[in-house]
Each structure stands twice: as structure tokens, then as C-alpha cells.
Amino acid sequence: MLKSVIVLVRTLGTSKPNLILSQTRFASQALPQLSATKYNVRRKDFGVVQSEDVNYFKSILSEEQVLTEESDVLPFNIDWIKNCRGQTKVVLKPKSTQQVSQILAYCNERRLAVCPQGGNTGLVGGSVPVFDEIVLSLGSMNKIISLDETSGALVCEAGCILETLDNYVRDRNLIMPLDLGAKGSCHIGGNVSTNAGGLRLLRYGNLHGSVMGLEAVKADGTIVDCLRTLKKDNTGYHLKHLFIGSEGTLGLVTKVAVHCPVLPKAQTLGFFGVKDFDSVLRLYRSAKASLGEILSAFEMADNYSIQSTSKNLNLPNPIADFPFYVLVETHGSDETHDSEKLNRFLEREMGSGLILDGTVASEPAKMQTIWNLRESIAGAGLLEGYVYKYDVSIPVGHYYDLVPKLRERMKGVTTKVYGYGHIGDGNIHINVTVPKYSKQATALLEPYIFEEVAKLKGSISAEHGVGFRKPQFVHYSKDPAALDLMRDLKRLMDPNGILNPYKVLPDP
Ligand SMILES: Cc1cc2nc3c(=O)[nH]c(=O)nc-3n(C[C@H](O)[C@H](O)[C@H](O)COP(=O)(O)OP(=O)(O)OC[C@H]3O[C@@H](n4cnc5c(N)ncnc54)[C@H](O)[C@@H]3O)c2cc1C
Known part of the structure; x- marks a missing residue:
């Protein structure tokens, strides 16, 4: 098992087709x-x-x-x-x-x-x-159709791999507006259909903003052409939004026009150790105030997330053992200015005691080492058995509350409960690792975790969507009238219900 998952993690970073990934695993x-x-x-x-x-x-x-x-x-x-x-x-x-x-x-x-x-x-x-x-x-629909280097509008087929697109636009001084650990395998059509968030949403916004237009096919085969490359188009209903995040239940996305921001001339990355979650929040406030316009990511991971990933995958951790880790990235236009700013931030907050230790990198290889550690957390837990994955948004003040609560609740069941995520978006990934999938563990976790999220006025899915695993819990985040409207839309666009049944919508 160990060997095959390591292959998988590497594959995700190297643009190999997902088929190879899957066959190696199974x-x-x-x-x-x-x-x-x-x-x-x-x-x-x-x-x-x-x-x-x-x-x-x-x-x-x-x-x-x-x-x-x-x-x-x-x-x-x-x-x-x-x-x-x-x-x-x-x-x-x-x-x-x-x-x-x-x-x-x-x-x-x-x-x-x-x-x-x-x-x-x-x-x-x-x-x-x-x-x-x-x-x-959709993997065979992988052509890049056009790129307007002035406006940044990239038009491509839905099966293009995100990392391939990013490499293509980087050669032309642009970047894709989203980045995620699965970039070597996920498709832009899948990203749009799940409204994927990722590591830099804080800076570049979500796909409802970046997708300029798309082409989709309805359940009856009708092709809906909304493939425009305009920033502004107020001609009635904004139909592209129906397909963004609808997880293949309303239509097949076949082409996408997406806005690519300019490749930042300078990129710096800080990786810091802090003593508790309150320090993470205080550091976030401080980073927003002192790095402002160049802040592109603010990620956090607890001790177990980093230590187990480092150990399971033999990835180096550039700093010592701390209760919490914070990763701060900047995208700017002047390397000297940006790393001075980040270094000043590091010095000041080390002086204040918020940062206990840290490192700042601007060389691509060093930054990649740090990002690898962060991006591999999602896969590393699979080496320890079965992983329950929850991706919830919670108002930032209560961001980490659920992790200690779950640890307490799961006492007596062999588990590791750990949290990491995109603090700038209020999105925490809570992973619960057990040796083997068990009904007992499931019953302790669900619906408890969703009830707790609802109490905190959060969302039961910040990124991954509802899919097959969560339709029965969607009411924790959508009221009955909203759910009825979702069902009406489904009936209108797919009257026979053939598109991705058993997903997203709960049975009435
Ligand atoms: C290591 C790792 C890290 C991840 N990190 C993140 C992260 O940071 N942020 C995040 O949001 N997600 C993350 N994910 C989840 C996942 O990568 C995203 O949801 C991604 O957008 C899925 O893209 P995909 O091409 O793999 O889609 P798939 O997994 O193939 O499909 C996802 C859903 O979209 C539908 N679909 C796919 N393509 C189309 C299409 N062309 N038309 C209509 N429906 C379609 C499918 O039916 C399904 O419901 C991560 C996953 C892994 C494994």
C-alpha cells in the first residue's frame, strides 16, 4: 500500500494522466x-x-x-x-x-x-x-483553443489538465487563477463543475469570478454556447453560473473561457511555527495589514498534519516541531521589495513572540519544497488507513474549534483528527484517519460534524462539493425553499434525471 500511494502523490505533481495514477493504485x-x-x-x-x-x-x-x-x-x-x-x-x-x-x-x-x-x-x-x-x-477533449495575452482570456476544452494549462500560460507571462494539490490530474472542466477553490483564492477569487464563459451540453444533447471572453455581459440571466459548481448534475461542461492573471515577477514564501491557534489568527491579521496587496496565500496546518506528512512521505520540514504552522505567500512585482517586506514581517513577529521560528524563501526549489509539504497533506493520511475528509467553512474566529471537539468525541476509537486549510477563506480541511472504514466511526462523525458546522453558521462544503457523500446533509447549509429551487432547476434542465443521479440533491 505504501508504495502505491507514494506513486500517486508524485503523479499528482507531474501532469501524468489520471488513468495511470488509478491503475498503479488499484x-x-x-x-x-x-x-x-x-x-x-x-x-x-x-x-x-x-x-x-x-x-x-x-x-x-x-x-x-x-x-x-x-x-x-x-x-x-x-x-x-x-x-x-x-x-x-x-x-x-x-x-x-x-x-x-x-x-x-x-x-x-x-x-x-x-x-x-x-x-x-x-x-x-x-x-x-x-x-x-x-x-x-472528458480526458480526450484537451485542446487549448486560444489565449489572448492582453486580456488574459484563455479558451480551452474541458479535459485540459490544470497543470498543463498553468505551464502553457506561464510561458506567456500569465498564471491560472487557481492552484490545488491535485493540479497534475484534475481537469479545468472538473474544476469548474466543482467550483474548485484552492490555495490562492484569497488573492485571485473563485471561479464564479474568473470563468468568463463556457460551453455546456444539456441532458437532451442541446449545446448551450455561453463561451464569451468578456468581463462584462449583462444580457439577462448569468447562465454560466448554473454550471459552475453543479457537479455534472445540470449539464456537461465542454469548453471554458477563463481569465488568467499576470505571472507575478516576484514570489516569496514564508513558513512559520507558532504556539497556538490564537497566534495563527493574530498572525493573519498582521499579515493582511503589513503585506496587504502582495499577500497571495495564508495557509495553516496543525502539528499532526505536518509531522505525519513529513514522516509518511519522507518530505523535509524546514523548521522544528511546533503546535501550528503557517504558510504565507506573496505575489508581487519586485523581489527585493517583497522579500524585504516578508522578512520585516518575520522579524517583527518573531520579536513580538507570535512567530517562534520561521524561514523565508524566494528560490523556486526551496519554495517548492515547502509547498510540497503543504500540498501533500491531503494524500499522506491515506498511508495510515482510511481517511474521513471534511472540508467546511466556518467563521474564522471558530475556525479550529471542531478539531479538539472531535478528538474528544472520538476517544476510544483509534483515530487521528487533524486540521489544515485556507485560513484566508475560512475553509478548514478536517481529516479523521482510522485504520479501516468503520460504521462506528462514521456514526460518531456524521451528522455530528455537520450539526456543529450549522450551529456556527458555516457551510458543510467549502470546496469539494456535495457529490454522492453529502446530499443527505445538504439541508444543514440550504434552507427548504433553496432546496426546492435546486430541484426545480434540475427538473427543468434534466427532466429524466439522467445526469449524475444519486449526487448533490437529496431524495425528497
Ligand atoms: C490531493 C488533492 C488536493 C485537492 N485540493 C483541493 C483544493 O485545494 N481545493 C478544491 O476545491 N479541491 C481540491 N481537491 C478536490 C478536487 O481536486 C477538485 O474538486 C477538482 O476540481 C476536481 O476536478 P476533476 O477534474 O478531478 O473532477 P472529477 O473528480 O472527475 O469530478 C468532480 C465532479 O465534477 C463533475 N465533472 C467533472 N468534469 C465535468 C465536466 N466536464 N462537466 C460536468 N461535470 C463534470 C463530476 O461528475 C463530479 O461530480 C483536491 C483533491 C486532491 C486529490
């Missing part, structure tokens, strides 16, 4: 239990794929775009965290919007359910089928 590991059994789900009344259906797909796609061999479809049935396993028999790999449209029109007619899949790095089971839904994998 070759040496036991298969997860079927989602339908594990979560006691009943199949809805959809059509069952027949050989005539496969023949139809083969008539509109080429042979290699239709996968039906068990070993070929297996990686598409299992999610990244190895929690969910679907039972699809067919994976389709369209190469154009037209092909997506033809497939959906046919599936809609035949009432065949469909599960859209991007890089399959989603963490809530949304990207894999539950039963025999046909997987529509």
Missing part, C-alpha cells in the same frame, strides 16, 4: 466495497445498457473511445480516496462537443444514466458511478 490494493452496498442505495429506474447501445456508441465514436473491458473500466469506477466504487460497464471518451451532444441525446432518449468524469480527483464520490451509469470521461 493493481496492488484491495477493491473498495461497492457504494450501493456500503451506503444502502437503491437503483433508480433507468435503462440498462444493451449490446445495441454499445453498437450505437461505436457507430458515432471510434473503437478506442468506447471501453467495455472490465480491467479498462475499473479505474473509472473508483474514486481517488478509495471510498466509492461504482459498477459501470461502459466508459465513453468523446473527442468533441458534437460527440458529447450525440451521446447525451441518445442516453436521454433511452433513459440511460450518465456520470461525467474529469480527472477523478474529487473527494466526495461525485465523479464515479454508483450503479451502472455510463461514464463520460
Whole structure:
């Protein structure tokens, strides 16, 4: 197990296709239990794929775009965290919007359910089928269509890997407006469909702001062309927002126009150790005040997050052992000015006692070492067994409250509870590691954690979405009228309910 997860973590950083990642993992590991059994789900009344259906797909796609061999479809049935396993028999790999449209029109007619899949790095089971839904994998739609270097508007197909896009625009003095640990595998279409946040949302905002336009295909095959590259377009309803974050339940995103900010000329990174969570908050206030316009990320991780990642993955921790760690990044235009500013901040706050130790780097290799440690936390816990992952937003004053509460609650069950995340966005990732998935641990965690988040007026999902794992808890963050409106939209756009069933919307 150890070896395969290390391969996975490395793969995420190197733009290799997700298929390789998945096959490497599952070759040496036991298969997860079927989602339908594990979560006691009943199949809805959809059509069952027949050989005539496969023949139809083969008539509109080429042979290699239709996968039906068990070993070929297996990686598409299992999610990244190895929690969910679907039972699809067919994976389709369209190469154009037209092909997506033809497939959906046919599936809609035949009432065949469909599960859209991007890089399959989603963490809530949304990207894999539950039963025999046909997987529509967008990985072959990976062309960059245009880049306007003046406006920063990048237009591309949905299956482009985020890191590939970032490398492409960096060569032209721009960056992608989002960055996340899964960038080597996740697709821009998946990012848009989950409204992914990531490490620099604090500076560059979320995808509702950065996505300028998109093209999507509705359940009946209708192509909706909202692919504009304008910053301003107030011509009625802002339809692109319906697809951003709807997790493949309202349509398939096939092309995206996204605004890319200018590549910062200078980047500096500070990594600091502090004594308690209150110091993290005070440091955040101080960083906003003294780094202001150049602050691009403010991340925090507790002791266990960093120490276990460093140990499990043999990654160096550049500073000693502290109760909490803070990572502060700046993006600016003058390296001397920016690192002086960050160094002054470090000196002042070491003097005040807020920072106990720290290091500041501006050389790419050193910064990468620190970022690697932070970005690997999400995967490192998998080496210790099964990881329950919660990504919640909580008003920042109560950001860390739930971690000690959960530690107390989980006493008696072998667990590690740890927290890390994007403090600038109020988004904490709470991970609970147990040797093996267990109903006892699940019952202690859920719905407790969501009830606590609701009490604090937080959101049960800040980034990962609702997917398959959280529809029954979505009411903790959406009131009944809002849920009814969501159902109305679903009925309007996908009357037969074929798009990603069992996901996002709870059964009434
Ligand atoms: C190590 C690691 C770190 C992560 N860090 C972050 C983070 O910092 N911030 C964050 O927000 N997320 C993070 N994630 C979660 C995940 O990477 C994001 O949700 C990502 O946006 C998913 O993209 P994907 O291409 O892998 O989509 P998938 O996992 O394939 O799919 C996700 C959902 O979108 C739907 N979908 C995918 N493509 C399309 C499409 N073209 N049209 C319609 N629906 C589609 C799927 O049906 C599914 O419901 C992380 C994951 C990992 C493994």
C-alpha cells in the first residue's frame, strides 16, 4: 500500500494522466466495497445498457473511445480516496462537443444514466458511478483553443489538465487563477463543475469570478454556447453560473473561457511555527495589514498534519516541531521589495513572540519544497488507513474549534483528527484517519460534524462539493425553499434525471 500511494502523490505533481495514477493504485490494493452496498442505495429506474447501445456508441465514436473491458473500466469506477466504487460497464471518451451532444441525446432518449468524469480527483464520490451509469470521461477533449495575452482570456476544452494549462500560460507571462494539490490530474472542466477553490483564492477569487464563459451540453444533447471572453455581459440571466459548481448534475461542461492573471515577477514564501491557534489568527491579521496587496496565500496546518506528512512521505520540514504552522505567500512585482517586506514581517513577529521560528524563501526549489509539504497533506493520511475528509467553512474566529471537539468525541476509537486549510477563506480541511472504514466511526462523525458546522453558521462544503457523500446533509447549509429551487432547476434542465443521479440533491 505504501508504495502505491507514494506513486500517486508524485503523479499528482507531474501532469501524468489520471488513468495511470488509478491503475498503479488499484493493481496492488484491495477493491473498495461497492457504494450501493456500503451506503444502502437503491437503483433508480433507468435503462440498462444493451449490446445495441454499445453498437450505437461505436457507430458515432471510434473503437478506442468506447471501453467495455472490465480491467479498462475499473479505474473509472473508483474514486481517488478509495471510498466509492461504482459498477459501470461502459466508459465513453468523446473527442468533441458534437460527440458529447450525440451521446447525451441518445442516453436521454433511452433513459440511460450518465456520470461525467474529469480527472477523478474529487473527494466526495461525485465523479464515479454508483450503479451502472455510463461514464463520460472528458480526458480526450484537451485542446487549448486560444489565449489572448492582453486580456488574459484563455479558451480551452474541458479535459485540459490544470497543470498543463498553468505551464502553457506561464510561458506567456500569465498564471491560472487557481492552484490545488491535485493540479497534475484534475481537469479545468472538473474544476469548474466543482467550483474548485484552492490555495490562492484569497488573492485571485473563485471561479464564479474568473470563468468568463463556457460551453455546456444539456441532458437532451442541446449545446448551450455561453463561451464569451468578456468581463462584462449583462444580457439577462448569468447562465454560466448554473454550471459552475453543479457537479455534472445540470449539464456537461465542454469548453471554458477563463481569465488568467499576470505571472507575478516576484514570489516569496514564508513558513512559520507558532504556539497556538490564537497566534495563527493574530498572525493573519498582521499579515493582511503589513503585506496587504502582495499577500497571495495564508495557509495553516496543525502539528499532526505536518509531522505525519513529513514522516509518511519522507518530505523535509524546514523548521522544528511546533503546535501550528503557517504558510504565507506573496505575489508581487519586485523581489527585493517583497522579500524585504516578508522578512520585516518575520522579524517583527518573531520579536513580538507570535512567530517562534520561521524561514523565508524566494528560490523556486526551496519554495517548492515547502509547498510540497503543504500540498501533500491531503494524500499522506491515506498511508495510515482510511481517511474521513471534511472540508467546511466556518467563521474564522471558530475556525479550529471542531478539531479538539472531535478528538474528544472520538476517544476510544483509534483515530487521528487533524486540521489544515485556507485560513484566508475560512475553509478548514478536517481529516479523521482510522485504520479501516468503520460504521462506528462514521456514526460518531456524521451528522455530528455537520450539526456543529450549522450551529456556527458555516457551510458543510467549502470546496469539494456535495457529490454522492453529502446530499443527505445538504439541508444543514440550504434552507427548504433553496432546496426546492435546486430541484426545480434540475427538473427543468434534466427532466429524466439522467445526469449524475444519486449526487448533490437529496431524495425528497
Ligand atoms: C490531493 C488533492 C488536493 C485537492 N485540493 C483541493 C483544493 O485545494 N481545493 C478544491 O476545491 N479541491 C481540491 N481537491 C478536490 C478536487 O481536486 C477538485 O474538486 C477538482 O476540481 C476536481 O476536478 P476533476 O477534474 O478531478 O473532477 P472529477 O473528480 O472527475 O469530478 C468532480 C465532479 O465534477 C463533475 N465533472 C467533472 N468534469 C465535468 C465536466 N466536464 N462537466 C460536468 N461535470 C463534470 C463530476 O461528475 C463530479 O461530480 C483536491 C483533491 C486532491 C486529490
